Amino acid sequence: MVSLIDNPLRVGLQQDRIPEPQILIIFGASGDLTQRKLVPALYQMKQERRLPPELTIVGVARRDWSHEFFREHLREGIDGYGGGIGNEAVWQDFARGLFYCSGNIDQPESYHRLKAFLSELDESRGTRGNRVFYLSVAPRFFGEATQQLGDAGMLADPSKQRLVIEKPFGKDLATARVLNRVVQKVCREEQIYRIDHYLGKETVQNLMVFRFANAIFEPLWNRQFVDHIQITVSETVGLEGRAGYYETAGALRDMVQNHLMQLFSLTAMEAPNSLDADSIRNEKVKVLQVTRLADLDDLSLCASRGQYAPGWMKGEAVPGYRSEEGASDESTTPTYAALKLVVDNWRWKGVPFYLRTGKRMPKKVSEISIHFKEVPFMMFQSAAKQLNHNVLALRIQPNEGISMRFEVKTPGNSLRTRSVAMDFRYDAAFGKPSTEAYGRLLVDCMLGDQTLFTRGDEVEASWRLLTPVLEVWDAPAPPDAIPLYEAGTWGPVEAELLLNRDRRRWRRL
Structure with missing residues (x-):
């Protein structure tokens, strides 16, 4: 059996190994x-x-x-x-x-x-x-x-x-x-x-390689250059017969506490000393310990929830959450959650992280987008009404890959600018689909590799961060206490205000 202690760990950098019989x-x-x-x-x-x-x-x-x-x-x-x-x-x-x-x-x-x-x-x-x-x-x-x-x-x-x-x-x-x-x-x-199958996705594992193996990105990965970061995990599906579980869970427990917090910690953590499991997981725990909701005195300024109402998906009418089989007709279970987090450390002080997830969204998308600051002096006023921020987007699913948006001059004699994107796609670059996440994680487990699995103190740190929101959202409330959003849209108006108050907006996906 491969030793749990001496096992060399793989984070997509070492040759594949075959587990022992088991x-x-x-x-x-x-x-x-x-x-x-x-x-x-x-x-x-x-x-x-x-x-x-x-x-x-x-x-x-x-x-x-x-x-x-x-x-x-x-x-x-x-x-x-x-x-x-x-x-x-x-x-x-x-x-x-x-x-x-x-x-x-x-x-x-x-x-x-x-x-x-x-x-x-x-x-x-x-x-x-x-x-x-x-x-x-x-x-x-x-x-x-x-x-x-x-x-x-x-x-x-x-x-x-x-x-x-x-x-x-x-x-x-x-x-x-x-x-x-x-x-x-x-x-x-x-x-x-x-286990969280999101950590088995090729693009999630590539996040560390992208950050720490490229000299041109990590120096920009901080408060000096980054304006804010958005993390989105949206689903097109509704309940799918899971009312018994979802009625007691909701979006915060079902998606935010695990999937989104994993993406957040990998994005915000410091470089580990090595690629062994504990070094990586130590850095994830450290960043969670210094992260908090942006305004603990008024949760409405840093947390938004919603529940999907009847609407249209791909040209077909779909019922609202309360009409789904097994759901209460007076349910206040959130199917949408958005948070504004801040990290109190040297790297990220003053840079907000906006997280959102929801069911019955227009697209199934998982993405991390890094929005860089504006240029310090606008010398192109005659060329453009407004220059767009440079945005680096890491697509977890679908169309796994990375894109970078930046400004260029349009062809012609006059000086005009527009945004363009450089795009990397896994399937086009490597000519084969990514390994299914569960398969990768199960093989890692058989090998004794804990890198892509969550440690006990990390789980508790994540729950501790979300406790103030859970205490408010779990309290008994009338049905009209939760904002509704039409199925097939990007969530309630309150979630838009979460960014609009900061003169920002959610990225169009």
């Missing part, structure tokens, strides 16, 4: 995440020969499925949501390592039965006792499942046994602390992999 145990394997994301991503890795031949996947759920039914269920997922089966011989080899074991989260006998089955697989598949336990279950079961695994002795060996926990890790600071205590009681921090 078993991946997925709790909640009958759910959509396993069929649509996890196994299709692993099958892609299999096709790319980045998995050990002995890799074994064991699905655990309450349903009474057979091994054959589970295999066919996963094959349908690869055909429907992955890149297809492709070579039948590859699938047959992959399928021989797929197994199913029924069990209940809260029943100790289920874990003892699972433990015995895994020991049998060690013998038949040659997996040497190496385990990755993946909790793809409802968040309320994270603590119970972890405790049961610990009680059954399945997390006792830090060199061979690892635990992957999906988001959200807690629902506020208090619950995150409790869950951290439960998890850290039965296993060490180096065994814990708090």
Whole structure:
């Protein structure tokens, strides 16, 4: 087994390595995440020969499925949501390592039965006792499942046994602390992999390379040259049958606390001393610790929420949130959230960070845009009514890449200016699609590489930052307390005012 301590870490700079033989145990394997994301991503890795031949996947759920039914269920997922089966011989080899074991989260006998089955697989598949336990279950079961695994002795060996926990890790600071205590009681921090699939995206990992491997950008990455930074993660979808979860979560918990805060910390952090996991995660924690909401005395000046109302998406009428199946007709759950953050350190003092996310937006976009300051003296008044700010945009999805907007002279005898863009696209530059995020992260976990996973103190620092907003937004309120925005638009008017007050505006996407 690769050592958790001595393992050289990969952040897109080192050659791919093949994990040791092991078993991946997925709790909640009958759910959509396993069929649509996890196994299709692993099958892609299999096709790319980045998995050990002995890799074994064991699905655990309450349903009474057979091994054959589970295999066919996963094959349908690869055909429907992955890149297809492709070579039948590859699938047959992959399928021989797929197994199913029924069990209940809260029943100790289920874990003892699972433990015995895994020991049998060690013998038949040659997996040497190496385990990755993946909790793809409802968040309320994270603590119970972890405790049961610990009680059954399945997390006792830090060199061979690892635990992957999906988001959200807690629902506020208090619950995150409790869950951290439960998890850290039965296993060490180096065994814990708090997963956020956004960190597995090629463009998110490229952010550090872009900043710290190019001499022309990092010197500009500070308050002297940057006016403000915007981070947007917008979705076109609505609830999609997730009302049971979303009604108690909302945009702040579902997206801001994890996805957006990860993008923020990677954008704002200082250069790490090295590429080892703790050096990188230390810098992320440091920047979160000195970050706060822009105005704690009046949250309306630094936090905006909204909920989508009926509207139009791609020419079709869509219902409002309160008309979605499972949602309350008096719900005040926010489907949109925007924040203004400030960082109290030498690099970023005085530079606001604007974060926004929402459902039923016109486009599905994830982007970080760095807006540079105006030139100190306008000598081109006759050439343009107004020069636009230079903007550096890092596109996480779709059309992964980087663009830079700057001013040029238009052709002709007269002096006129306009904005143009230099554009880099991953697919055009490298001629192949990016690796699916879940596949990359699962392989990293098997290798013992924690770089792209969240540490316990980082989770708590993120929740601590958002606590003032949660306390206000979670308070009982009448339905008209939350602003509405029409589906297919970019959010409520209040979110526009968040920037307009500062004489800025959201970037057009």
